[in-house]
Amino acid sequence: MRAAIIDEPGKLRVGEAPDPTPGAADVVIKVGACGICGTDLHIADGEFPPAPFPLVPGHEFAGEVVEIGSDVRTGIAVGDRVAVDPSLFCGYCTPCRTGRGNLCANWGATGDTVNGAFAEYVAVPAVNAYRLPDSLSMGQGALVEPLSCAVHGLDVFGAQIGERILVVGAGTMGLLLTQLLAGSGARVSVVDRNAARLPLATTFGAEHVATSVAELDAAPFDASVDVTGAPKAIEDAFDALRRGGRLQIFGVAADTARISLSPFRIYNDEIRIVGSMAVLDSFEPALRLLESGRVSSEGLISHTLPLEEFPEAVGMVRAGTGVKIQIAP
Numbered sequence: 001m002r003a004a005i006i007d008e009p010g011k012l013r014v015g016e017a018p019d020p021t022p023g024a025a026d027v028v029i030k031v032g033a034c035g036i037c038g039t040d041l042h043i044a045d046g047e048f049p050p051a052p053f054p055l056v057p058g059h060e061f062a063g064e065v066v067e068i069g070s071d072v073r074t075g076i077a078v079g080d081r082v083a084v085d086p087s088l089f090c091g092y093c094t095p096c097r098t099g100r101g102n103l104c105a106n107w108g109a110t111g112d113t114v115n116g117a118f119a120e121y122v123a124v125p126a127v128n129a130y131r132l133p134d135s136l137s138m139g140q141g142a143l144v145e146p147l148s149c150a151v152h153g154l155d156v157f158g159a160q161i162g163e164r165i166l167v168v169g170a171g172t173m174g175l176l177l178t179q180l181l182a183g184s185g186a187r188v189s190v191v192d193r194n195a196a197r198l199p200l201a202t203t204f205g206a207e208h209v210a211t212s213v214a215e216l217d218a219a220p221f222d223a224s225v226d227v228t229g230a231p232k233a234i235e236d237a238f239d240a241l242r243r244g245g246r247l248q249i250f251g252v253a254a255d256t257a258r259i260s261l262s263p264f265r266i267y268n269d270e271i272r273i274v275g276s277m278a279v280l281d282s283f284e285p286a287l288r289l290l291e292s293g294r295v296s297s298e299g300l301i302s303h304t305l306p307l308e309e310f311p312e313a314v315g316m317v318r319a320g321t322g323v324k325i326q327i328a329p
């Protein structure tokens, strides 16, 4: 089959890879759509330590079931359209056994630690496949994973009615978080250096939008979420908090990145800082939100490119082109 392959950090190509064969509990999916995410860029740059090389990336995907392992008992059938939770939790470490599988000591994910869906076919555990309603396209199916990360972010972060919340970054994740926060009754302000992204943030419920925190007169905020992973943006998000505020670090930074925050302020103002890592029991809720229309995908999928153009598509993501760029193998 054809697949996008990262041979080593910085070396990316589209070439031939062996067809996946399903393990006893797996299904093989013919990929319909797979989104490119900031994490894929970190993997390509060697900044995401769990990723081995060579690797076929791709963890935001939907497709059609074409083969079923001998021991699959989920009632899934060949021909089913599914979205796939990429999470691979071991099930026996302490985090897994205390309800925090996303922090699994042996954490893995399809497309991050084993071959993923920037390919014609991918094998996944059958229990990770969720049937896609007829009303949702493959492209929308590939948005369930990023939305499920945003749902987990809210699970961790909480949002109170009427709170003033700053979202830094208006890419796909920032726009999904904006919808969830506004839908939860928070008053959302959104900042992105790329002004072209701001009208969508307004459409999705942001009250104030700007290209920098300094331009917003809504500060200080009760809470802020950084969706960029950029150290300067995280520091701005921290500085914009009121006393007693909280900061969520949602965006993926390079593993070597460092930030500079005032420990006195964290102490004296009782600032809480909390992370949010991937998906935890949030895939089904995300699927329901998209199916019901409570979260809109209108305008989010800006480009759909063929697999052979994967390197160009990655270049577009790096350049900040559009919103969500997907590959349709």
Ligand SMILES: [Zn+2]
Pocket: 037, 038, 039, 059, 060, 146
């Ligand atoms: Zn992702």
Ligand SMILES: [Zn+2]
Pocket: 089, 090, 091, 092, 093, 094, 095, 096, 101, 103, 104, 105, 106, 107
């Ligand atoms: Zn585990």
